[in-house]
Amino acid sequence: MDFESLSQLLDYFKEEETCIEYYRNIRWPGKFVCPHCGAEDPYVTKRGFKCSNSECYRKFSVRVGTFFESSKIPLRIWFAAIWLATNHKKGISSIQLSLNLGIAQKTAWFVLHRVREMLKDKDPSMLGGG
Numbered sequence: 197m198d199f200e201s202l203s204q205l206l207d208y209f210k211e212e213e214t215c216i217e218y219y220r221n222i223r224w225p226g227k228f229v230c231p232h233c234g235a236e237d238p239y240v241t242k243r244g245f246k247c248s249n250s251e252c253y254r255k256f257s258v259r260v261g262t263f264f265e266s267s268k269i270p271l272r273i274w275f276a277a278i279w280l281a282t283n284h285k286k287g288i289s290s291i292q293l294s295l296n297l298g299i300a301q302k303t304a305w306f307v308l309h310r311v312r313e314m315l316k317d318k319d320p321s322m323l324g325g326g
């Protein structure tokens with residue numbers, strides 16, 4: 197999926213549910229399984245997912261085991277930061293990021309730091325094309 201502008205991306209990912217759905221398809225392409233036991237077709241709940249295996253039955257979110265996991269920052273902020281970081285070849289500052297996304301500079305710094313780490317050791321293709 198390619199976005200031509202930041203506003204297009206933010207429009208598309210207006211709802212956190214849309215982000216979750218999108219990221220779920222990246223993490224579990226084709227076959228959606230519980231990350232704890234591998235059972236197929238976990239239940240979709242309001243806040244995330246729940247394993248369908250009665251011996252596991254654990255709740256989990258799309259963020260489990262990712263670099264998003266330890267934060268409460270909305271996924272659309274992460275997606276936007278990744279988009280900005282990959283589309284600004286000369287790099288983007290946390291000040292720019294906080295202005296673009298309307299978030300605190302401290303948050304922007306945290307997000308940007310994590311995104312840079314991720315782009316360094318992973319294929320930045322999670323938003324398509326990269």
Ligand SMILES: [Zn+2]
Nearest residue numbers: 230233247252
């Ligand atoms: Zn399970």
